[in-house]
Amino acid sequence: MAVKWMADPEAHDYDAAADYLSLIAEAAAVEATVGALKVADSIHRKAKDILRAACLALLPDTNVRVRSDLGKISDGKKLSPILLVRGDFRTNAPLQIADGYHRVCASYLTDENTDIPCRLVSWQS
Structure with a gap:
């Protein structure tokens, strides 16, 4: 079965991202980075590559x-x-x-080559 995706992240995803990022960065960097995520264009990356780049199991x-x-x-x-x-x-x-680890894993378990829509930004300062 193919994984289906919404066109845009849900509003609460940005709050969850800010909560997580606040554990590893200062408030100003988190605010600016989440702001950049909100306006970033969507790209697609494979589940297997996301997990590898994140060094996550x-x-x-x-x-x-x-x-x-x-x-x-x-x-x-x-x-x-x-x-x-x-x-x-x-x-x-x-x-x-920043948000969606469990969705990446579910996508991987469905098909590791799943193209996942992402918002990808560098840290903002």
């Missing part, structure tokens, strides 16, 4: 949020695009999945 289908998203995929419901903050190869800083 695949969450199993037993994870409650992944299981929920797998159910949505099975029911033909659309998932919200994911929000990403670019890593930096020069400092070995990984890509940050």
Whole structure:
């Protein structure tokens, strides 16, 4: 079954991204970066590449949020695009999945080559 996607992230995704990013960056950088995510164009990246760039493990289908998203995929419901903050190869800083880790994992479990719509920005200051 193919994964279906909404055209734009949901409003609460930006709040979730800000909550997560506030754990690893100062408030001004978080505010500016989330602002950039809101106006960024969508791009598509494969689930397998997102997980690799983020240096994150695949969450199993037993994870409650992944299981929920797998159910949505099975029911033909659309998932919200994911929000990403670019890593930096020069400092070995990984890509940050600011919001949508469980959606990436559910997509990977459906098909690792799933093209996922993303908003991708660099850290803003």
